[in-house]
Amino acid sequence: MVTRDELIQKAIDIRKRAYVPYSEFPVGAAVLTKSGEVYEGVNIENAAYPTSCCAERVAIFKAVADGHYDFETLAVTADTDRPVPPCGSCRQVMSEFFDSDTVIHTTNAKGQIKSMTMEELLPFSFTPEDLNK
Ligand SMILES: O=c1ccn([C@H]2C[C@H](O)[C@@H](CO)O2)c(=O)[nH]1
Numbered sequence: 001m002v003t004r005d006e007l008i009q010k011a012i013d014i015r016k017r018a019y020v021p022y023s024e025f026p027v028g029a030a031v032l033t034k035s036g037e038v039y040e041g042v043n044i045e046n047a048a049y050p051t052s053c054c055a056e057r058v059a060i061f062k063a064v065a066d067g068h069y070d071f072e073t074l075a076v077t078a079d080t081d082r083p084v085p086p087c088g089s090c091r092q093v094m095s096e097f098f099d100s101d102t103v104i105h106t107t108n109a110k111g112q113i114k115s116m117t118m119e120e121l122l123p124f125s126f127t128p129e130d131l132n133k
């Protein structure tokens, strides 16, 4: 199982692959599955701007497409003044797959790390349980 710092380093390393011709704001993410695999993601933008996808969701969607639905933790990094806050869409996608006590590590190029639980990141979120299936 990779350590927190190894996962953060994978997010830092993958960030160079971001496809960001419009924002020029590269983001890297790495998610660790409960079975120990790491999936990395970068933000991928599009000339039709809203079609773009954040690094966190790319990492999670790659893992899900490979059959992983349970996650230990996620790390995300960008060159921001504070540890980069995941956007609302990514928080909602995380809440679908992460337990409320799953810890997410947000970081930046200065080496600052802010770790918080899924519940802290998106309190009172709409979850699959709310569908009463
Ligand atoms: O946590 C974040 C915040 C932003 N972005 C992307 C979306 C867009 O491509 C660019 C600027 O918002 O950064 C991410 O990938 N993750």
Ligand SMILES: [Zn+2]
Binding pocket: 054, 055, 056, 057, 086, 087, 088, 089, 090, 091
């Ligand atoms: Zn996002």
